[in-house]
Amino acid sequence: MEPEQEIKKNWHDKYYKILLIIPAILIIFSFVYMINFYNQHGDFIKKDISLTGGTSVTLYEKLDVFELKQGLQDKLQDVNIREIYDLISKEQKAVIIETKSDGETTKQILQEYLSYELTDENSSFEFTGSSLSQGFYKQLLIAILIAFVAMGLVIFIIFRTFVPSIAVIAAAFTDILMTLVVVNILGIEVSTAGLVAFLMLIGYSVDTDILLTSRVLKREGDSLNKKIFDSFKTGMTMTLTALFSVLVALFIVKSFSSVLAQIFTILAIGLGFDIFNTWITNVSIIKWYMKKKHG
Amino acid sequence: MAKLTFRIWILIIVLILSLISIFGLPPSFLEKGILITSVEQNSSAFEQGLRQGQIITAIDGKSVETIDDFSKIIQEKYLSGGSPEGTAGGSPESSLGGKEIKTIIQTKNSQIIFFSKQAPEITISNIPKTKLKAGLDLSGGARALVQAQDKKLSAEEINDLVAITNNRFNVYGISDIKVSPVSDLSGDRFMLIEIAGATPKDLKQLIEQQGKFEAKIGNETVFIGGERDVASVCRNDATCAAITACDGVNGESVCNFQFSIYLSESAAEKHADVTKKLGINESAPEYLSKPLDLYVDDKLVDTLLISKDLQGRVTTQISISGSGFGETQEDAYSIAKENMNKLQTILITGSLPYKLEIVKLDAISPVLGEQFIKIILLAGLGALLAVAIVIFIRYRKFKESMALLLTSFSEIIIILGIASMIDWNLDLLSIAGILATVGTGIDQQIIILDESKQRASLSVKEKLKRAFTIILSAYFTALVSLLPLLWAGAGLLKGFAITTIIGITIGILITRPAFTDIVKNIEE
Numbered sequence: 120m121e122p123e124q125e126i127k128k129n130w131h132d133k134y135y136k137i138l139l140i141i142p143a144i145l146i147i148f149s150f151v152y153m154i155n156f157y158n159q160h161g162d163f164i165k166k167d168i169s170l171t172g173g174t175s176v177t178l179y180e181k182l183d184v185f186e187l188k189q190g191l192q193d194k195l196q197d198v199n200i201r202e203i204y205d206l207i208s209k210e211q212k213a214v215i216i217e218t219k220s221d222g223e224t225t226k227q228i229l230q231e232y233l234s235y236e237l238t239d240e241n242s243s244f245e246f247t248g249s250s251l252s253q254g255f256y257k258q259l260l261i262a263i264l265i266a267f268v269a270m271g272l273v274i275f276i277i278f279r280t281f282v283p284s285i286a287v288i289a290a291a292f293t294d295i296l297m298t299l300v301v302v303n304i305l306g307i308e309v310s311t312a313g314l315v316a317f318l319m320l321i322g323y324s325v326d327t328d329i330l331l332t333s334r335v336l337k338r339e340g341d342s343l344n345k346k347i348f349d350s351f352k353t354g355m356t357m358t359l360t361a362l363f364s365v366l367v368a369l370f371i372v373k374s375f376s377s378v379l380a381q382i383f384t385i386l387a388i389g390l391g392f393d394i395f396n397t398w399i400t401n402v403s404i405i406k407w408y409m410k411k412k413h414g
Numbered sequence: 415m416a417k418l419t420f421r422i423w424i425l426i427i428v429l430i431l432s433l434i435s436i437f438g439l440p441p442s443f444l445e446k447g448i449l450i451t452s453v454e455q456n457s458s459a460f461e462q463g464l465r466q467g468q469i470i471t472a473i474d475g476k477s478v479e480t481i482d483d484f485s486k487i488i489q490e491k492y493l494s495g496g497s498p499e500g501t502a503g504g505s506p507e508s509s510l511g512g513k514e515i516k517t518i519i520q521t522k523n524s525q526i527i528f529f530s531k532q533a534p535e536i537t538i539s540n541i542p543k544t545k546l547k548a549g550l551d552l553s554g555g556a557r558a559l560v561q562a563q564d565k566k567l568s569a570e571e572i573n574d575l576v577a578i579t580n581n582r583f584n585v586y587g588i589s590d591i592k593v594s595p596v597s598d599l600s601g602d603r604f605m606l607i608e609i610a611g612a613t614p615k616d617l618k619q620l621i622e623q624q625g626k627f628e629a630k631i632g633n634e635t636v637f638i639g640g641e642r643d644v645a646s647v648c649r650n651d652a653t654c655a656a657i658t659a660c661d662g663v664n665g666e667s668v669c670n671f672q673f674s675i676y677l678s679e680s681a682a683e684k685h686a687d688v689t690k691k692l693g694i695n696e697s698a699p700e701y702l703s704k705p706l707d708l709y710v711d712d713k714l715v716d717t718l719l720i721s722k723d724l725q726g727r728v729t730t731q732i733s734i735s736g737s738g739f740g741e742t743q744e745d746a747y748s749i750a751k752e753n754m755n756k757l758q759t760i761l762i763t764g765s766l767p768y769k770l771e772i773v774k775l776d777a778i779s780p781v782l783g784e785q786f787i788k789i790i791l792l793a794g795l796g797a798l799l800a801v802a803i804v805i806f807i808r809y810r811k812f813k814e815s816m817a818l819l820l821t822s823f824s825e826i827i828i829i830l831g832i833a834s835m836i837d838w839n840l841d842l843l844s845i846a847g848i849l850a851t852v853g854t855g856i857d858q859q860i861i862i863l864d865e866s867k868q869r870a871s872l873s874v875k876e877k878l879k880r881a882f883t884i885i886l887s888a889y890f891t892a893l894v895s896l897l898p899l900l901w902a903g904a905g906l907l908k909g910f911a912i913t914t915i916i917g918i919t920i921g922i923l924i925t926r927p928a929f930t931d932i933v934k935n936i937e938e
Contacts, residue, residue, distance in 0.1 A: 239778075269894035312846070322854065363804050
């Protein structure tokens with residue numbers, strides 16, 4: 120294993136600056152994509168009804184999704200229908216109807232269509248007024264912003280050096296940016312829970328960066344490459360356990376809870392980018408910084 | 415030989431306390447019987463002493479251990495057809511024509527002899543195995559976020575609104591309800607209403623109604639609640655507001671209350687005007703022909719006979735009475751006192767001076783609740799297994815890997831223990847928070863493990879100290895980033911922040927130090 124490592128390190132010593140081109144290209148692409156997206160949609164994300172306002176109805180019934188959509192399309196605003204099924208037997212358990220219409224209207228129209236009364240034995244209703252959900256959206260964005268700034272401050276307090284701190288913050292930022300781009304490319308409609316997942320990402324993505332930076336800056340003795348490689352081993356174990364467990368959880372809850380499924384999807388994407396942003400972007404910047412400082 | 419250090423002891427003790435907090439002592443899963451989750455108001459079941467929270471252990475001497483046992487016995491006794499799941503129906507068509515059936519219901523603490531033509535009007539469930547409470551997005555229930563229409567309410571106004579609403583729900587006999595004031599990041603104030611279990615059918619109307627009190631004679635309103643008509647209400651003064659008498663009826667107690675109110679001049683005149691036109695009650699000649707009916711939001715809550723001496727007189731002082739029923743005299747007394755308090759509050763507060771608007775209304779069916787919780791447990795287990803696999807592959811050492819997994823597992827138990835202690839309702843986001851914490855917890859334990867394996871020149875203690883600086887930094891980053899969530903979105907996302915903050919704090923105070931010592935033990 121040793122010689123292989125040597126080759127790898129030498130290779131890395133030679134090309135680590137050039138490696139920075141990859142994140143640079145991705146960041147430029149992400150920015151262009153997001154600007155474009157913003158111009159098209161007037162927002163950074165596609166919002167689901169928990170952020171735009173509307174009603175989500177769950178009917179505990181076996182119903183044909185296609186037929187239901189045909190029947191309700193003209194009566195309700197922006198209808199979207201999904202199904203919930205049992206993970207193992209694949210048996211349909213319920214359908215979820217999402218619409219921008221308000222709760223009362225939706226209930227009436229559904230009762231007319233199904234010709235039976237909807238009670239809490241056979242259905243669930245969730246209605247959010249549009250002004251409230253817009254308030255939610257604004258506040259969650261503020262929360263994410265505050266969290267990010269607070270995170271940045273803590274990083275500066277811990278490391279007290281400019282370049283390494285900025286590298287950590289930049290890695291976290293690009294992590295969120297790239298995840299956002301992928302979420303938009305996949306066409307995911309983000310819910311309040313989805314925004315909470317972005318907030319979680321801030322914490323998860325700086326973990327490995329903090330580990331790397333504090334080992335490189337504060338540990339004495341070992342060579343720079345050894346410090347980086349040791350952190351890489353630890354950091355990869357951290358991210359892979361998280362990623363792997365999130366994927367398993369996602370697979371299990373996918374059919375049942377859209378709330379948890381979205382949280383796990385966003386976390387999985389973010390954790391994937393975290394590997395890239397920590398071990399390519401952040402490593403290259405800090406290596407550059409250390410070499411320049413110590414010759 | 416492994417030694418149990420102070421920190422490991424703390425972990426063990428907290429772990430045991432958490433298990434007690436989750437399961438109770440003695441553990442509730444060892445209890446036999448079924449739990450009464452609700453009793454219909456004013457039903458014969460209620461009158462004969464069945465109450466929410468009682469545990470039925472036997473009926474007519476036959477032991478009852480499951481819902482099925484209960485349904486079977488009740489069905490045999492009362493019903494010919496099937497009964498709806500989990501309830502003992504009380505619908506008119508299921509009652510036997512006219513014959514009262516005697517049923518001896520043995521509860522954990524008492525025996526109730528139940529006489530009725532129909533099955534007891536109660537809903538039942540199995541005794542919950544843990545003291546953990548699931549949030550209403552998991553277990554079902556209703557939640558409403560309410561704002562004043564076109565008006566920004568002050569903190570004081572919101573508190574008044576909450577008090578009035580609480581009283582109103584009590585008047586309607588809806589229990590298991592939590593009304594609280596909440597505010598969000600942009601300073602808007604809301605009233606949050608949460609109801610566990612079944613959603614009241616007319617919840618929307620109930621909330622939006624303004625809480626008006628009316629005292630009517632026939633169709634004519636004599637006075638309404640609030641300062642304009644009710645000048646003052648005697649309260650907390652035994653000379654004019656008291657429980658007057660208690661009585662036992664059919665093994666049940668009833669207590670009566672009475673309190674005085676003072677009408678304003680104009681309301682008193684109105685009273686005189688209206689009573690002037692009345693005749694004498696034929697069946698009870700000392701009273702007038704029509705009673706004074708008290709309505710709250712158009713619902714009749716009490717009927718008072720008017721003494722004939724009062725006819726046509728401008729009296730400002732009126733005596734209001736009512737009663738409370740209970741299993742024991744003590745119960746009846748406190749219920750009567752509570753009823754008196756409700757009525758007094760409505761009379762004092764009157765109706766709300768503004769219209770309410772429901773800005774969010776969720777009514778979640780309890781139908782899939784249990785299945786949902788199973789799926790989440792499965793997901794948690796799956797995730798832990800996934801962690802185990804990665805850890806074993808990376809370290810290939812049984813002791814270290816097991817220590818890591820067990821510490822993480824105990825962290826989950828401690829979070830749940832604290833959640834159960836502070837009566838926190840675990841909703842979906844709380845569970846996401848627990849997963850997030852355990853995820854970061856495992857990450858930090860990996861750091862501890864790896865730091866302890868670093869160069870031999872440093873002492874183990876020194877190495878672990880290094881690990882702790884990294885972990886402490888991560889802790890503060892996480893903590894500050896979670897704080898805004900406590901307020902954002904009117905606190906509906908609080909669950910996530912609360913469980914995560916509990917989790918990471920336990921991590922830094924209890925599990926991480928203990929894990930450090932465990933690793934030290936293994937390494938040395």
